[in-house]
Amino acid sequence: MxxxxxxxxxxxxxxxxxxxxxxxxxxxxxxxxxxxxxxxxxxxxxxxxxxxxxxxxxxxxxxxxxxxxxxxxxxxxxxxxxxxxxxxxxxxxxxxxxxxxxxxxxxxxxxxxxxxxxxxxxxxxxxxxxxxxxxxxxxxxxxxxxxxxKNYEAQRNTFTAEQRKAYLEQKFASNELLSKGSQQDILPLPAQASFDKTKSFKLTNTISINSDNDFNNEAALFIQFLKDQTGIQAQKSTSKDAQIKIVKTAGFEDEAYALNIDSKGIEIKASTPTGAFYGLQSLKSLIPAAAWSPTNKSLNFPYAQVKDQPRFPYRGLMLDVARNFHSKAEVLRILDAMAQYKLNKFHFHFIDDEGWRLEIPGLPELTEVGSVRSANFKDGKAIQPAYGSGAVAKEKQYLSTQDYIEILRYAAARHIDVIPEIETPGHARAAIKSMEARYNKLKKAGDLKGAEEYLLHDPEDLSVYNSAQNWNDNVLNPALPSSYQFLSKVIDEVKKMHEQAGVPLKIIDLGGDETPAGVWEKSPKIEAFMKENNITSVHDVWPYYINRINELCHSKGLIMSGWEEMGMKNFGKGMDVNPALADHNINLNVWNNLIGGGQEDLAYRLANAGYKVVFTSAYNNYLDMTWDHNFAEPGHSWVGLVDINKTYSFAPENYFINLFKDNSGNELPKDFAKNKVHLTEKGKANFLGVKAGLWSEKINNDTRLEEMIFPRLLAVADRGWAPEQSWENGENFDHQTYQKSYAGFMQKLGNDELKKLDKLNKGYHYRVPAVGVKLIDGKLTANTDYPGFKIYYSEDNTEPTLKSKEYKGAIPFNSKSTYKFRVITPIGDLGIVSTY
The missing domain is CATH 2.60.40.290 (Immunoglobulin-like)
Structure with a gap:
């Protein structure tokens, strides 16, 4: 996690x-x-x-x-x-x-x-x-x-002049490789596609769309897209001569579709609304960004034959709004972008140590206390400041029940399943403190029974532990019946919200991550619990708890999902795969594959054992990681650097094929993967798909949130949807084939898709590409991390602006001048300055 x-x-x-x-x-x-x-x-x-x-x-x-x-x-x-x-x-x-x-x-x-x-x-x-x-x-x-x-700043540069020059030249060399490949036509890459770009079909002014009634929602969303992003007006029609036809056809998988473009027009075939929706997303992908303009009244599409379906049924994003809160409006923006790139699972992490962000009827303290971070936390009416929240509590840092219902409906209309996460038993401090406040309030009022109904901690517990985020009081106590009563109450209320939204809850995530060593060891309640249940080791409390909450979920007609430790147990030498629960219908999100950490094959071992697995590779797909070793780049680093190349290079079912360095950048032995476990046929049947994760410890505003998500999320979407590529197969990595594939993806990304994100929903904030610079034959030559962006520069050590010179070719170098280069996007977002 x-x-x-x-x-x-x-x-x-x-x-x-x-x-x-x-x-x-x-x-x-x-x-x-x-x-x-x-x-x-x-x-x-x-x-x-x-x-x-x-x-x-x-x-x-x-x-x-x-x-x-x-x-x-x-x-x-x-x-x-x-x-x-x-x-x-x-x-x-x-x-x-x-x-x-x-x-x-x-x-x-x-x-x-x-x-x-x-x-x-x-x-x-x-x-x-x-x-x-x-x-x-x-x-x-x-x-x-x-x-x-009010007045605080952090230093952002640690390079010496020579280090900076070497860094910029290394970046330049990496950027140069992006020109060596043919631009991808559709993102994510379809399973099968052929194009005849010598011929095209043209849509002009007012057009008609004939769609099956089962596809009315999908057609309406596409009509709205044309209205918002182009000058073309579209309307529903029953005519067989409509320019766009969306036909319900038997025989396609749930998410599959066929797209045909020829002289007769555009036809999409699918068996389900989801398939029809994805066919329309591919059609949108074929529209170049330059055509996304309210003044543009014609669209040209190349003749095409596309037969498509996703590689994996699970293609997701986990978003943390607990550590730092992000609003309903921002969540809806993220869902729109997910839908455009055919991501279908939204893992919603709104509960953690540092915040409870969802209103739960009947338990008002969860948001009255658990969503409020204040310097005045000692009175028990708030929790302590964390991750830059400051002294003064902010207004309404949570989602109301109605907010959540709106999110559910919005996601469902875009064929995205929302999977809520209630983090337990660790990462539960906000819940523990909220229920402690409830306990104190009701006890003071003389209602001891009510006070103890949802208590999550043992007041006499003297256990000493330190969690991964340095908490010493963040784990609920599984010996307390009230812990299960609390979970049951919360699950029931979340389930009701889904029912009110008309989106039945099928899977709920109960966390299970990072419970620290030392927990429960000095709890009188745990000691009594162990004697009562003939448990001889505190390590065995863990699988007992997992099994019990899994049974709780099953009793409510739900599948339980959680982080990998739900499928593991400490057998005395650290956590390892627990085969005892493998057939208990538990879905696992496996993030821990830190190179050199010994768990690189954990996802495969769990899938082979029988657990349903979503590979949430921290090494490739944790979007809160920093891009590179420039001190001005934001993000975490504990898993190493995660640029878009590392995200795109993820081989989900053959993970070791292109691992050459550990998290610190050291070369791995050539036989590194020799003794690692690979996916068996059984494991492949249990392998659900892939997911990106975005933790918000360092992300306290929506602009930073989007800059960390984009453009890397588009690479995750491509890896989850596109068929297995030739460079993923076998034991030897084909660098040349990979580089052509990567360059084609990056050209589509930079030349087209990010330009669309500039226009969708009034513009998204993505990581603006940085500039590589190299001195060649007495001239400075510059390029960008992804193609298609204008570079502005100055020669007098001033920060480049839109009024600065635009870079259009090599610049004669004067050793007495200081040159600064930067990309600036159409919506005014600024890239990191490269100084030479």
Whole structure:
């Protein structure tokens, strides 16, 4: 799932600059507006192993600032070691990713325009600026008042001039390969397709569409598309001479279709509305981006014969709106893009340690407490700030029941199944704290029975553990009957929402991920539970819990889905495949395939054992990962770098064929895959498909969300739909064939599909391609990460804008000038600046 190899211990070496005795005591009020904070890291050196970085606090006011009675709080996703902290200061890890710096000596002041430099060593390394402190706020100690710091920035460049030049030349060489291939015609790639581009069929002005009544919804969506994106008006017709005919025809698989374009017009055949819908998406893919214009009243289609169906029945995206919330409107935008590229499963992760984001009738505390992050969390009416949320709680950071129902209906109309996830037993802190608040409220009112009805933790549990995200209180207790009553209640309410939407719930995901070592070991309730059930090891509590919640789901007519650990057990030497539950109808999302971690073949071992598996490859398809090693690129790094090449190169059923380096970039032994388990025929029958995952720890706005999803999601869509390619087969990877396939995909992506995303729904924010630069024969030559984009440049070290020169060819190089290159999209999104 969202594995984070961070550690809790902290080391801090602190230096102070220009501090003086507090001769003139001053009220700490308004400190947040009187200081600026900057995070800096060293340049020119590797930041992979415990680097030292620093927070610089500056007094921007004209008056001195007393350091007494206030402290600095921030979220920091890495570990810090505070064993050697300067005695004048105290740095504490509070829980999760929340840290506090207190100024222990009360007689210190910061003079106007002077600074404090707080140096600290980070455990786990740093990869880019989004690893830095976020959500900084001031706490006025003893007064229970808090305020967000207004002026904060993080350093974004760590290259020396020579490192930067080498990086840009390496990028240039990689970009050059994209020209070596023929552009793909339809994205995702169809199973079978032939085109005669010497002939075309033309649609002009007002057109007619004849569709079977079962396909009315699909036809209406296509008519609306033509209205929104072109100057062509379309209307339903019963005429057999209609320019577009959508014919219900027996014999096609559920998602299959046939598309024929010739002199007689356009005909789509399918047996189901889903097949008809996907045929229309392919037709849209054949319309070049330049034709997506309200003033364009004619469309030309090449003669074509397409017979198509997906490789896998499951082609999905997992979206996390728990760590940082994203609204219903944004979810609908994501669903539109998914539908355009034939993705059909939306795994909706709206519950985690840091937030509960769905209203549950009868349990108002889940959103009253669990969706509210506030610095004033000690009163139990909120949970603590996390992942940059800051001191002040935001309004309505959750989906109402009506919001969710609208999402369900919207998705269903676009042939997308919504699979809700209720994360258990770990990653449950928001639920635990919400039910603790409920317990305290009802107990105070004298209703002890009601208070205990949905309690999720054992108050007497003294177990010591530390989760992957550094929580020590985030696992519900499976010995409590109230834990199962809670799950039953929530599942029933979610099921009702699906019924109200007219979209029956079939699969529900109950998480099962990253339950840390040490959990339950000192719980009196667990001890009694184990004796009662003749369980001799706490490790066996795990499969008991999984089996019981699976039975709960089955009793409600549901299939249970979860992360891979649901199909695993600790047999004393760590987690391994648990064959005992393989025939219990559990679907597994397998993310853990970290190269060198020993679980690279886990998806195949689980499928071979009998579990239904969706390969959610973190190594290829975790979209919250950073693109490359430029410090200005956002994202996580624990699985390595994930650019679109790595996403497209994913071979779902022959994963090892093109693995050459581990997560750190080190070469793998040639016999690396020799002893790894491969898919058997049984395993292939259990292999449902592929999914991308997007975790939102570092994604606190919709623009960043879309930039991390796109364009990589289009590569996931292609891998899930397109037939198995020749480069995926056998034991030896055919680099040349792969590169042609990849180049063809990238040309379609850059020249066409991203231009469409500029226009769909008023424009999507995708990662703007960066610029590669190389000095050739005394001239600077530039290219982009994907083709089809304009480059703007300056020669005077200023940031390029739309008013700057447009790059149209090699530029004579002057060693006294500093050149800056950048891509700017039609909707004004800015690419990373490349400086040469």
């Amino acid at each position: 969202s594995y984070q190899p961070y550690k809790k211990s902290i080391w801090l070496s602190t230096t102070m600059a220009l501090l003086t005795a507090n001769l003139f005591a001053q009220s700490p009020a308004n400190i947040e507006n009187k200081i600026s904070v900057r995070w800096e890291v060293p340049t020119g050196i590797s930041l992979k192993k415990n680097p030292t970085s620093k927070l610089i606090i500056k007094n921007t006011d004209s008056q001195q600032i007393a350091l007494k009675d206030w402290s600095l709080w921030f979220n920091f996703i890495r570990g810090i070691d505070a064993k050697s902290v300067d005695s004048r200061f105290k740095l504490s890890h509070r829980n999760g990713d929340l840290f506090q710096i207190e100024f222990a000596k009360n007689n210190l002041t910061l003079q106007p325009k002077d600074t404090i430099e707080i140096n600290f060593t980070t455990l786990g390394g740093l990869i880019n600026y989004t690893d830095g402190p976020i959500g900084l706020y001031v706490s006025y100690d003893g007064k229970d008042t808090y305020a967000d710091i």
